[in-house]
Amino acid sequence: MHDDRKRSGFKTRTRVDDARERLLDAAAPHERTERVGLTRADGRTLAERVTAPNPVPGYDRAAMDGWAVRAADTFGASGRSPTVLRMAGAAGDDAPVGPSDAVRVHTGSALPEGADAVVMIEQTERVGDEIEVFDAVSEGENVGDAGEDVEADQLLFEPGHTLRPSDLGLLKSVGLDRVRAFEPPTVGVLPTGEELVQSDPGPGEVIETNGLTVSTLASRWGGAPTYRDVVTDDFDALRAAIQRDLTKDVIVTTGGSSVGERDLLPEVIDELGEVLVHGVALKPGHPVALGVVEETPVVSLPGYPVACIVNAVQFLRPLVKHVGGMACPPFPTTEARLARKISSEPGTRTFARVELDEENGEQVAVPTRTSGSGILSSVALADGWVVVPDSQEGLPEGQRVAVEHWEWSA
């Protein structure tokens, strides 16, 4: 098949934001949920609204080491004229604090019944069974109220919130031990290309790397990838591979997404379903195809490693997040001064790999020399990339830029 379109390349290239919107519009969140214990819930996304079943703390408690008292008993106490109270039973023995009683409490102890304040240990002196109090306390002084941290029925988290370590502590503190979370969206990862082998390449053969990188990224982004064997550039083989993974929430392929003779993925998607976008105005990596087959979104990434990664970040990440009910936060960035100009065409979003350097205490972003889409080392050995917006034609030397760390980890 050698039609005009294939000879002349892409007629139109869809803008990145439009392409992403079309893809997400065609993909529904899977909405499957499961109960997850808190010890395994870090990074998981809530499928429920969580309110606190119990207040924290669950009772009034001493906020200081000292003596639980009735505040009224201490009125007028001073260093010159201490008030003398009677040492009564220890906290926890359930004896209420009566008039002129003082009960020893530790920070965090439940305030004994009858008491309404705590005198700090530093403000007292014990003499036999008597406690001299050198300063007055007012009602509630040095007492933490029940519900001071979290009130009963307080809203803690909305659905879609991705849990962090401190969230798990908070959830446990209100008496929960598990939460309802969205299942990680399943992702079928299909590397394609007749030249690809898993190891020991002969002449004309290349080691498969895109599938490994994309699977690892999908997993970082909260997906559950299945890294499939290489599929050769054969229409029937590709069709069968996609059909096998229609049970997945997302299918992603690498290679064969352009308009060459052996770029069969767009045709396969077109036969089985619908191609939503073919060719996007971004660089490196415009030959991406986005489609949907029997309600399963398919992202067909180009085979050049850098192009593959750029498109995975632009389309696969928001798709996995969307299907899994997760938010898609911006990446962390470092502000830096551009050491050399970056060229780009207006209308095309350009991802320029940079290394970060420090010069006189200032961060400097140095664009990597290789700008090709095939040079994996240029992205793996870089510190991040600078995004040149569609609306701009390049960025001048000296420009303040935000270097995006799309692979940051804790």
Place this chain on the structure above:
Amino acid sequence: MHDDRKRSGFKTRTRVDDARERLLDAAAPHERTERVGLTRADGRTLAERVTAPNPVPGYDRAAMDGWAVRAADTFGASGRSPTVLRMAGAAGDDAPVGPSDAVRVHTGSALPEGADAVVMIEQTERVGDEIEVFDAVSEGENVGDAGEDVEADQLLFEPGHTLRPSDLGLLKSVGLDRVRAFEPPTVGVLPTGEELVQSDPGPGEVIETNGLTVSTLASRWGGAPTYRDVVTDDFDALRAAIQRDLTKDVIVTTGGSSVGERDLLPEVIDELGEVLVHGVALKPGHPVALGVVEETPVVSLPGYPVACIVNAVQFLRPLVKHVGGMACPPFPTTEARLARKISSEPGTRTFARVELDEENGEQVAVPTRTSGSGILSSVALADGWVVVPDSQEGLPEGQRVAVEHWEWSA
């Protein structure tokens, strides 16, 4: 035991940086390594210097779809006066390209022997067994050289590099399928406190949360935590719990780290080994103890949840990274304008929890109303914190600040 020191609180508070340095100086990297397959190596830290055993690509290859030729044969070719070449065997059949031969190649195909350039398909027309060439190519044109991406023996990564998805692709591309990584450092996590229960608290009881939060953080930071049962405030029980975990690379306890009657951890560490630091000039959370027992570093975190987290980030994270041979990168930050002033004492490093808001397209950091160290919700529901340096006394309203996202995830 009620000595003067306990009555009067901490006599001195060590500066954060000094405290951290003393801790790391006393802790040696464990240096245990293991071989890890690339599919499981994301986030792992290299224990070896990695050089490329093979170049990438492994052979000269076509950079375009077209015809592999001897460049000299095309000299003088033009649209008006095409050069005519003879269609020869397909790429891969090992027939060398002779004078006036043209062999069909695809992007990425090995360049057949004898050829030294590729004519783009768009610049040719096939007429029967003949290929008309409309433009001359020079030697090497449209050819990707062997080693263009990575040269054989090129240095890829130094020991201590933490692997990211694109790194895994690069390592695979040079023919590696596993790497030598440091084992995750083992961390014994011991929550302490006689008031703590795992669920269903009665009067005076509190649900254990610090151990869960700290275990989850240790795991995020590359450690392998063991979340132990609650240990009560008893000298012998605490001593036995620490002795049991001396086989770990790091021990971390929560609670009982201050100078009260029931704060036994510093004494236990002192009896078994050495207390390096007790009391640090940070807020919230000065009552932290750092020590070492039989070469195992021990971080004794305060029991107030926020104080516990702040100290875990300041001391446990760098310790886990150091012991595990990992770098300890700064957290991602968001630049924002401070909506209200933050108060702090000079000489004390202060961690002020903030929520981020957008106002007229500008990020605004709003300090949370609750500043106490016991209010877990104030950290779990915040977006990050602003660090007021030891050298400053508060930060004024309107100040530009960097909000630290100490729980950011991909």
